[in-house]
Amino acid sequence: MARMKFLCDADRCIECNACVTACKNAHDVPWGINRRRVVTINDGKPGERSVSMACMHCTDAPCAAVCPVDCFYTTADAVVLHSKDLCIGCGYCFYACPFGAPQYPRVGNFGTRGKMDKCTFCAGGPEADSTEIEYAKYGANRLNEGKLPLCAEMCSTKSLLAGDGEIIASIYRERVTQRGYGSGAWGWQTAYRETVEV
Amino acid sequence: MRIWSLGRLISPAVAALILAFGLLVVPAVAQNGSSGSNPTAQAVNEQQLLDELNKVQGRITIPDRKAATLQQPQGRDYQGFHERALPWIGAIAIIGMLLVLALFYLFRGRIRTLAGESGIRILRFNALERLAHWTTATAFIILAITGLNFVFGKRLLMPLIGPEAFSTWSIWAKYAHDFVAWAFMLGVLVMLVLWVWDNFPDRYDANWLKSAGGMFDKSNRTHPPAGRFNTGQKLIFWAVVLGGIALSASGIFMLFPFAFTDINGMQTAQYIHAIVGVLLIAVMIAHIYIGTLGMEGAYEAMGSGTVDLNWAKEHHSVWVDEQQAKTKGGVPPHTAPTPAE
Numbered sequence: 189m190a191r192m193k194f195l196c197d198a199d200r201c202i203e204c205n206a207c208v209t210a211c212k213n214a215h216d217v218p219w220g221i222n223r224r225r226v227v228t229i230n231d232g233k234p235g236e237r238s239v240s241m242a243c244m245h246c247t248d249a250p251c252a253a254v255c256p257v258d259c260f261y262t263t264a265d266a267v268v269l270h271s272k273d274l275c276i277g278c279g280y281c282f283y284a285c286p287f288g289a290p291q292y293p294r295v296g297n298f299g300t301r302g303k304m305d306k307c308t309f310c311a312g313g314p315e316a317d318s319t320e321i322e323y324a325k326y327g328a329n330r331l332n333e334g335k336l337p338l339c340a341e342m343c344s345t346k347s348l349l350a351g352d353g354e355i356i357a358s359i360y361r362e363r364v365t366q367r368g369y370g371s372g373a374w375g376w377q378t379a380y381r382e383t384v385e386v
Numbered sequence: 387m388r389i390w391s392l393g394r395l396i397s398p399a400v401a402a403l404i405l406a407f408g409l410l411v412v413p414a415v416a417q418n419g420s421s422g423s424n425p426t427a428q429a430v431n432e433q434q435l436l437d438e439l440n441k442v443q444g445r446i447t448i449p450d451r452k453a454a455t456l457q458q459p460q461g462r463d464y465q466g467f468h469e470r471a472l473p474w475i476g477a478i479a480i481i482g483m484l485l486v487l488a489l490f491y492l493f494r495g496r497i498r499t500l501a502g503e504s505g506i507r508i509l510r511f512n513a514l515e516r517l518a519h520w521t522t523a524t525a526f527i528i529l530a531i532t533g534l535n536f537v538f539g540k541r542l543l544m545p546l547i548g549p550e551a552f553s554t555w556s557i558w559a560k561y562a563h564d565f566v567a568w569a570f571m572l573g574v575l576v577m578l579v580l581w582v583w584d585n586f587p588d589r590y591d592a593n594w595l596k597s598a599g600g601m602f603d604k605s606n607r608t609h610p611p612a613g614r615f616n617t618g619q620k621l622i623f624w625a626v627v628l629g630g631i632a633l634s635a636s637g638i639f640m641l642f643p644f645a646f647t648d649i650n651g652m653q654t655a656q657y658i659h660a661i662v663g664v665l666l667i668a669v670m671i672a673h674i675y676i677g678t679l680g681m682e683g684a685y686e687a688m689g690s691g692t693v694d695l696n697w698a699k700e701h702h703s704v705w706v707d708e709q710q711a712k713t714k715g716g717v718p719p720h721t722a723p724t725p726a727e
Contacts, residue, residue, distance in 0.1 A: 199429070205447065222448055227456040229435070229444035235428030239444075241456055250465035256536045257553045258544065274553040276560055278536070279643060283653050284468070286461035288453055296643050299564045371429050374442075378459045 190352035191266045192309055193380065194340070195360055196240045198371045200347035203228055203238035207339035207348050211242070214310065214338040215327025221291040223307040224339050237371055240348050242339070243268065243289035243307035244379035251281035251290060265331065267309040272325050277301040286378045309350070310337040357384045432457075441650075455649060464653045468660075476537055476664040483668040487675045493604070497681040499697045500606055507692040508709065515580055516691055522573030522626075528566045530667045532559035537660070567637055574630035577623075584614040585623040590704060594618075614705040622673050629666040632658055 203226050211217065211224045224242035249268045252260030259274035260281075279301055281290040292301035312329030315322035322329060330338060340350035349356040357373070364370035364386045373384040435442045442456040511519070535543070535556060544552040593610050594617040600608030610616075615623065639646055639655035647655070677684050683697035698706045 220450075222450065222453060225446060225448060225453050227442075227444040227446055227454060229430045229442065229456065231445040235430055237430050239456055250461050253465050254468045256540055257556050258540045258549065259553070274549055276553060276557045278556075278560060280468070280536075283649065283656065284461045284464045286457055286459050288455055288458070288649075297645075298641055299560045301643075372432055374432050375457055377433075378457060378462065 189264045189266075191354070192245060192351065193266075193353035193356060193376075194242065194244060194309075194337075195349040195356045195373050195376070195384070197347045197349065197360060197363065198237040198239050198374055199367075199369065200345040201226070201238040201240055202345055202347070204344060206342050206344055207240045210338045210342040211307070214330070215308075216323075217305070217327065218293060221293065221305050223289075223291065223305065239374045240339070240343075241287055241289075241375065243285075243309070244287055244375050245307075245309055246286075246379040247381060250284035250286065254280045254284040256280060261314070263311060265309075265311070267311045267331070269308055269311060269313055269326075270304065270306070271314045272303040272305075273314075275303045277303055287375060307337075310335070353380070360384055361386050452644060452649065458649050460650055460653060464656070467657060472660050472664075473537055473541070475661060476534070476667075479664050479668040480671065483671050487672060487680075490601075491675075491680070494601065496679065497601075498606065499683050499694065500609075500700055501696040503683075503694045504696040506695040508695055508698055508706075509691060510687040510693045510698070511691045513691070514576075516688060518573055518576040518580060519688055521569055522577060522630075525566050525570035525573060526670060528562055529570055530663075530670070532563040532566075533663050534667070535559045537664075564641060567634075567641070570630070571634045571637075574627060574634065578627050581615070581623060582627075585620045587620070588613055591617045591620070609700045609703070611703045612701065612705070613708070614702060616701065618676075622669065625666065625669045629662050629669070632662045633666065636662070 205226050208222065208224050208226060212222075215223065217223055224240060226238050226240045228236060228238045230236040245266060245268045247266075249260065249262070251270075252258075252262070252268060255270075256278060257274050257276055259272075259276075260268060260270045262268055277292060277296070277299065279290075279292070279296060279299075281304060282288070282292075289306045291305045292303075293305070294300055294302050296302075308326050308329075310328055310330035312318070312322045312332065313326035315325065317332040318329045328338075330336065335341070337350040340348045349359060360370070360373060361384060370386060376383045432442065436457070436459065441458040441460065443454055444456055446454040536559075539552065539556060539559075543555075547555070590611050590613060594612055597603070597608050597610050599612075599616055599618050600606070600610060636655040636659040639652065640659065643652060677688065683694055687693045695706070
């Protein structure tokens, strides 16, 4: 089985936000919720870099650990998913997530956030695969159709890589060797407790 | 007309020149780029940002300001606190307190009123004081149970009732916690106003502490003098007031997420709220024990509001003297009718 991961090659990201738009379109993500976003560091200064970020599907996922109702589960592909039926909207997963991935439909005063929503690695949720109810709650299940996440598939510069961790790491390693530089696999150390050694 | 035609001639010529120049120059620049300057030399470095700022922040083009934080590894610390430190702290504090009280009960038994009942009852807590106490107490018990549910519920209750029922219960527990909190906050404030003057240290505290309030004297003859509240009660009062204020402040931060602070502030609010919460629960277990099972005549003070004169003389001798001095002839104030027995 594959160990699914995301890798954003920040030296290629041009902050076009196509990944964000592709994600919103693929899953009919409600207004105000961003399963994926692009953050620009040192904007306008020499050496600025943009990184596209969503749920990293961490090893020993902090969100799953702190959930008071244990609504998270990890698939055979190491994708971290959750059940919106069990979620109580307490917000703990957002405090635990190193990447700000969990999203809520409402601001959340007096515990009224609503059910948490986050990147599913285009793998749906606990409902039966590729059903209408799964789509309504969690969005498209592309993995079930043999496809990788749409954000990475649509990336115009192929900055965003999604797939088996070994394969995307080797693609990135090859790029860095060929072009002679690379600012690293952002977030990998925190998410997977390992990084891509080049 | 002439200028127009001249322009039409010149423009392509200029364009061709620029293009030719560009073709010559660009490879030179490119060669320079690959051989000399590394485009990542000035690039931001993740590890450096984490080392210097502890997190990675940038600019975002969506309205949600929280999203500008690209990475906060402190989430892993929060995970460690929430899943390793907190359950241990909570379990040790609560089970530890229950064990201590069980041992104390085995050692000391129920503390009796040495002189027996006199039949004369004096007012100890008026209606407002009892209302404030029981409002706070009821709220606290609801908050304690629903709060502990966030730490121990999935470990103890969920295996028994299943994930679906546990989720439904937890949603209601969350709303109860969020709204009953206001009754607790109000109650703590009222108790602070009502009792703060009786809870400042006085000259009897040192002696009371020295004999531990006579708690460990099995003969039950040690009754150090005390005012309206003895030192132990004062410590409970300040634990409730200071702990209650810490819980209220950190709780308000959590009721209005990100209104007053950022992600790390939210985590700190949880650390404070959870630790103070489980410690105050442990303190309150001791308070409930001594106020009910642990001491004869103690519950009545907050139950009916009156206590037996002999009980008062043993436990709050200075207070009884003060009350009697207020009335002429040594008749205790607010004498309630003796129950017909």
